[in-house]
Amino acid sequence: MPNLRRDPILDRWVIIAEDRAKRPRAFTSRENFAQIDPDEAEQACPFCPGNEHETPPEAFALRDHAAEPNAPGWSVRVVPNKYPALVRESVASLAGETDVLRSLANAPPMPAERSVYDSAPAIGVHDVIIDTPRHVTTVGELTAEEFALSLAAIRLRLQALAGETGINHALVFKNVGTAAGATLDHLHSQLMAAGTVFPLVAGEICGAANFYETHGECLFCRMIQLERINGSRVVAESAAFIAFCPFASRFAYEMWILPKLHASRFESMALENLADLASLARSAIAKIERLFQPPAYNLVFHTSPFDSAAIEHYHWHIEVFPRVTIPAGFEWGSGCAVNPVSPETAAARLREIDAH
Amino acid sequence: MPNLRRDPILDRWVIIAEDRAKRPRAFTSRENFAQIDPDEAEQACPFCPGNEHETPPEAFALRDHAAEPNAPGWSVRVVPNKYPALVRESVASLAGETDVLRSLANAPPMPAERSVYDSAPAIGVHDVIIDTPRHVTTVGELTAEEFALSLAAIRLRLQALAGETGINHALVFKNVGTAAGATLDHLHSQLMAAGTVFPLVAGEICGAANFYETHGECLFCRMIQLERINGSRVVAESAAFIAFCPFASRFAYEMWILPKLHASRFESMALENLADLASLARSAIAKIERLFQPPAYNLVFHTSPFDSAAIEHYHWHIEVFPRVTIPAGFEWGSGCAVNPVSPETAAARLREIDAH
Secondary structure, X not given: OOEEEEEOOOOEEEEEOHHHHHOOOOOOOXXXXXXXXXXXXXXXXXXXXXXXXXXXXXXXXEEOOOOOOOOOOEEEEEEEOOOOOOEOHHHHHHOOHHHHHHHHHHOOOOHHHOOOOEEEEOEOEEEEEEXXXXXXXXXXXOOHHHHHHHHHHHHHHHHHHHOOOOOOEEEEEEEEOHHHOOOOOOOEEEEEEEOOOOHHHHHHHHHHHHHHHHHOOOHHHHHHHHHHHHOOOEEEXXXXXXXXXXXXXXXXXXXXEEEOOXXXXXXXXXXXXXXXXXXXXXXXXXXXXXXXXXXXXXXXXEOOOOOOOOOOOOOOEEEEEEOOOOOOHHHHHHOOEEEOOOHHHHHHHHHHOOOO | OOEXXXXXXXXXXEEEXXXXXXXXXXXXXXXXXXXXXXXXXXXXXXXXXXXXXXXXXXXXXXXXXXXXXXXXXXXXXXXXXXXXXXXXXXXXXHOOHHHHHHHHHHOOOOHHHOOOOEEEXXXXXXXXXXXXXXXXXXXXXXXXXXXXXXXXXXXXXXXXXXXXXOOOEEEEEEEEOHHHOOXXXXXXXXXXXXXXXXXXXXXXXXXXXXXXXXXXXXXXXXXXXXXXXXXXXXXXXXXXXXXXXXXXXXXXXXXXXEEOOOOOOHHHOOHHHHHHHHHHHHHHHHHHHHHEEOOOEEEEEEOOOOOOOOOOOOOOEEEEEEOOOOOOHHHHHHOOEEEOOOHHHHHHHXXXXXXX
16 A cells, blocks of 8 residues: 655655556666566556456546447546555555555554654555557657547546545646656556645645736746747747747756646646647657657646636646656755756757657 | 756746756767767766866865876865856856857846746856776775765865855765766766755755754754664664665665764764764665666765854755656656655665675
8 A cells, every 4th residue: 555654854745655666667777686577577568459457447438339348449548557656545445454554564653753754545546548549659659639539538537536525636647768757668648636736736836826916917827928929938839829948947858838828727628629739739749759769758737726716826737858868966965957958949949840 | 157047936946057968978868960079979987097187177186195186196086067057156257258148048038027037147166076096886886995085075175165155055966877867987976066055955954943943852863763763764873873764765765874963064074983984874875786786876965054053953964865766757747756665665675785
């Protein structure tokens, strides 16, 4: 059972999820003395049609009406993560006694420790969203139609979770390439949802609320306006969306994609905008894929918590982090990023690349 | 010229340092269309004796009194980083007009943008500390005596910087292995110093001050006491130091090394403790090296700012982050770490490994 632990110094929560060490390619260096499950090492792609039994039973799928669940015939398939970092409360409370004891042994605040150490079961949802039955490995290999379908599935999944008791926020993300933390090649997203807002999004909402209070407008709307006037950091624009490299990019070639009109939650997006978003995002990401071989990037959806009505100060967006440099001791030890490519240089190069 | 940029949403500063893209192995993926400087690609190790001219002139060295500076005969050598992320104010103000104009072009808050975007020259010090003239690549390959000399050099360097105007904090760190961000094999540390306290250390000092206010004792001293009672997370102990895997470890096999008696700054450490620290740290780190091949880890010194007298609530320490899993979209997008190895499991395995 994964558990949450609070860092007593920084008041920062960490998820300890030992089952995740069992994933194929969980470690990037060869682990000495490790036992490798031979079944895992040799398994075929668990996300390809025909191998549906290799994943936990699906939570949801876009599929041919005639087709059976957990069998071929799907376009997008959503399954629980086999190695979850967050588990549903029902699973947590149903865990066998042995599991509970083992979990307590691993999360051992003893009476004397309780003023310092704090832990809790890691309750939530951890899904995998398989974008396409085709064994492709990058967003650029999807057709715009396939990407739109995958975004539609994410939208539906978020709408369903919004109604669940105990769930208040979801983070959807995609790891593409080994250097970006992908342990399975077949293109997929993950969705993690919990009762509290994830720290970075909570920080963004707080910063944006401060700006709104002072200036009476959405900070993201203001940034979009400034970026369109300045132009030097803009990568691409469509009718309803804009992609630019943010002024204080943490990563080389970092790129954000935002709706040009104010909107605080992804899942409320009008269906007619899905194709526009899929087309713009796909071609902007394909530019990043053309820049580095092999491609390695993360894609993250930042959207409002479920409990807030549409809010005036927060603006949903997608952040793309190419993983072509390695944050090292300075970054991890200081909390300050060093980026060797300015967003102006990055955007100029990305604009030049022809990718459709 | 590197510049600092403020993220308007998260109020987080980022260093944009374009010269760092020129480093050999600056990018982990093959950059398409990139121009590679053939001299850089083929150069011999710039940190080995005989190649002293390959680095900027040394700032400081522990060397044979008879030997000339910038020539063989040294034990530990400190040189300015050739690709700095922070530059001295004198360098910044002496930069040619073209440089300044280029820097402005890259950091372009226009009048309309000033309420949103903020930037400043990245002023400070960025040194490289070459641990040994021998071309070794890991801490475990050093003798305890060599590591003690290298720690002594860091101590002297911090003492010197403490007296410099405009410098208030230093972060010393080591990147070992390509997966940990090392771009040169020859073992070395880096030192970055600036006028303000780096965010993560500022956060630690703030959290520790809160605990001190409530409980009247140093949080780190309390943690050491609890860890010694519990024992399950302790890796090793010497007369004056302890190494343990912290309760809320962010990384698999993360390990901290602290003085057992309260001390807020590394550079005030009694000389007679250097050998003890070097011996304990070297063998504890060698355990991590034995666990994964090839070794990849960062080592970070967290110590008090220079302007504070010895403080009761902060406790200097060394953090070691093995880089054997890759923080992916969830970690970068949520600000929350997922660690697949509990510190209890990690410490138990590290205790078993015999490394001297």
